[in-house]
Amino acid sequence: MHQHLSTTDVPASEVSAQDDYVRTIFSILEGEREADLLLRNLNILDVHSESVYPGTLLVHGGRIIALSPDESIVRFREVFDGQGLYAIPGLIDAHLHFESQLAHPAAFGEAIVPSGTTTVFGETLDFASAAGDEAVEAARALFADHEALPYRLYAFAPGKKTTPEVTEAMLAMDPVIGLGELAHLSYMTGNADDFRKSALGRANAGVVNCHWGVTSLSDTLLNYMPAIGVDNNHDVWNEDDIEKSIRYGLNTQIKFGVGSPEVIRTMLRAIVKRRWPAENFQLCADNISVDRVLRHGHIDWVISLAVEMGMPPIQAIKMGTLYTARSFHKDRDLGSLSPGRFADIVLTDSLSKINPRYVFKGGKLVAQDRVLLEPVDIDYSALATMPERGLGDLRADQLDLVPIEISADGSRAKVLLFDVYGRGHLKFAQEVWVPYRDGVVVPEYEGAPLNRISLVQRYADGARHTVNGLFKGVSIDTGAVSTFWPAPSAYFVVVGTDSAEMHDNLRQLDGHVGGCLVTADGETKALLPLDFYGVMADMNLTDLVDATRSIDDALLKLGNHNEGEPVVNKLLTLFISLDRFGFMQ
Numbered sequence: 001m002h003q004h005l006s007t008t009d010v011p012a013s014e015v016s017a018q019d020d021y022v023r024t025i026f027s028i029l030e031g032e033r034e035a036d037l038l039l040r041n042l043n044i045l046d047v048h049s050e051s052v053y054p055g056t057l058l059v060h061g062g063r064i065i066a067l068s069p070d071e072s073i074v075r076f077r078e079v080f081d082g083q084g085l086y087a088i089p090g091l092i093d094a095h096l097h098f099e100s101q102l103a104h105p106a107a108f109g110e111a112i113v114p115s116g117t118t119t120v121f122g123e124t125l126d127f128a129s130a131a132g133d134e135a136v137e138a139a140r141a142l143f144a145d146h147e148a149l150p151y152r153l154y155a156f157a158p159g160k161k162t163t164p165e166v167t168e169a170m171l172a173m174d175p176v177i178g179l180g181e182l183a184h185l186s187y188m189t190g191n192a193d194d195f196r197k198s199a200l201g202r203a204n205a206g207v208v209n210c211h212w213g214v215t216s217l218s219d220t221l222l223n224y225m226p227a228i229g230v231d232n233n234h235d236v237w238n239e240d241d242i243e244k245s246i247r248y249g250l251n252t253q254i255k256f257g258v259g260s261p262e263v264i265r266t267m268l269r270a271i272v273k274r275r276w277p278a279e280n281f282q283l284c285a286d287n288i289s290v291d292r293v294l295r296h297g298h299i300d301w302v303i304s305l306a307v308e309m310g311m312p313p314i315q316a317i318k319m320g321t322l323y324t325a326r327s328f329h330k331d332r333d334l335g336s337l338s339p340g341r342f343a344d345i346v347l348t349d350s351l352s353k354i355n356p357r358y359v360f361k362g363g364k365l366v367a368q369d370r371v372l373l374e375p376v377d378i379d380y381s382a383l384a385t386m387p388e389r390g391l392g393d394l395r396a397d398q399l400d401l402v403p404i405e406i407s408a409d410g411s412r413a414k415v416l417l418f419d420v421y422g423r424g425h426l427k428f429a430q431e432v433w434v435p436y437r438d439g440v441v442v443p444e445y446e447g448a449p450l451n452r453i454s455l456v457q458r459y460a461d462g463a464r465h466t467v468n469g470l471f472k473g474v475s476i477d478t479g480a481v482s483t484f485w486p487a488p489s490a491y492f493v494v495v496g497t498d499s500a501e502m503h504d505n506l507r508q509l510d511g512h513v514g515g516c517l518v519t520a521d522g523e524t525k526a527l528l529p530l531d532f533y534g535v536m537a538d539m540n541l542t543d544l545v546d547a548t549r550s551i552d553d554a555l556l557k558l559g560n561h562n563e564g565e566p567v568v569n570k571l572l573t574l575f576i577s578l579d580r581f582g583f584m585q
Contacts, residue, residue, distance in 0.1 A: 062362030090118025090344030099535035100287035110541035116356035118344035125158035129487035130533035156180025178206030239270035251327035257288030300354035396503035420473030458490040477559035479520030480505035526554035
């Protein structure tokens with residue numbers, strides 16, 4: 001016997017609204033009422049049949065309501081000439097962390113939407129963790145005007161770094177659709193908070209994301225997260241990781257915004273070489289700077305790179321559209337240009353090298369030729385906090401590099417070596433032998449001079465926790481550069497050549513909520529303040545990019561030659577691995 005929901009179970013107002021909607025669509029298609037927009041003269045990509053056909057798209061109420069309708073019947077208020085360009089679905093970022101971009105949602109939209117990204121699935125765990133007792137109110141403020149953004153935002157409640165109470169409150173918020181980045185390493189022992197958050201995610205029938213930890217967990221432990229219903233995984237770095245992830249049935253997100261630029265190429269080559277079906281994969285930034293988006297692109301760039309690596313263009317596009325929508329159970333709204341879906345459309349002159357000429361969100365033209373047409377005026381200033389100093393008793397000698405071990409002949413010292421590009425393949429931190437002369441560590445490894453790095457706890461209850469070592473990633477002749485990250489624990493990282501200069505730099509940055517600071521001879525050379533709980537800048541895109549580039553410019557004058565991501569973003573990604581590999585208390 002089939003059971004049917006009674007209309008008494010649905011509010012009468014909702015039934016009435018839906019009645020109006022279906023009648024409106026019917027009357028438009030019958031030519032009795034006007035649609036909002038007709039996009040004409042297009043070459044439309046049908047991701048379902050993997051074909052391209054000439055046609056038109058009829059849009060009303062933000063959604064596509066007809067493919068190539070009879071123009072002798074339908075009526076419409078506006079017409080847009082597509083100039084014979086390819087029409088593809090709006091691009092989707094399957095996984096990113098807002099705070100890792102340092103940009104608030106409006107500033108981030110200024111960067112990504114001109115690249116063709118119309119939907120983002122965003123994590124907020126570091127933001128919520130940094131906000132502490134104010135996490136719930138801060139999240140509401142962050143999401144308050146999300147519908148005014150030029151892209152669609154779907155968010156996740158924290159799966160780690162916060163209390164279950166914060167997770168539960170955020171699961172009830174719009175636009176939160178599930179549980180985000182569930183912890184992985186804590187399941188080795190079983191953690192009550194993790195179990196509670198997993199239960200909350202399952203009970204809310206939402207999507208559950210995970211940071212699966214393929215490179216860290218045994219095969220036995222790898223079963224746990226898929227077994228409890230986790231939907232997707234972005235913790236893959238190489239061919240073996242990818243094979244495991246798809247074998248365990250996880251939607252596998254290929255990330256391009258962290259680590260070495262070669263990592264994304266390695267993963268895309270593996271997919272092509274192994275001929276794994278593209279339907280297993282989605283594309284995501286994870287962590288990416290707005291500066292890099294402006295220089296290279298966003299999802300459009302990685303789709304073009306996938307084609308360059310040998311993937312058929314339509315399959316590459318589907319990884320950034322339909323397959324991502326399906327992985328979040330959103331393909332009734334997103335991921336294809338078919339009736340009923342949002343009119344999120346990108347017009348490009350090529351399918352193999354995406355070049356977003358025009359970008360529509362809900363049928364509204366929001367970007368043209370990689371420029372956002374209207375600024376997004378959302379005031380996030382309520383999220384700004386006041387600095388709370390913590391380094392009043394820090395001494396310069398606490399930053400000295402002390403050997404872990406000295407060789408029998410006294411000529412070498414064993415020290416920690418940190419590599420900014422070592423994430424994902426267990427080379428982030430290594431114990432290495434370096435020269436030792438006159439009781440002092442010589443900061444060089446395999447003949448190459450290196451800077452020193454110190455990880456410093458901001459708020460000490462008793463003895464202050466510090467970790468000192470050598471560092472690959474920044475190379476300055478003098479001065480120092482530091483960053484701060486508050487989640488899950490408040491720590492600074494400072495890089496330099498001299499303990500006194502590094503100490504002075506930290507004491508200066510301690511006067512700010514958070515950010516990145518370059519100093520030399522006691523003077524500030526560049527500063528990027530992060531006034532929103534120490535993880536986001538209260539800046540528009542232009543000001544944020546200027547500030548991040550000023551850091552690099554200042555470091556260049558001190559001897560550093562940077563490539564790839566801005567130094568501030570490189571240094572901030574260190575905190576992920578410092579936490580993951582147990583260097584933070």
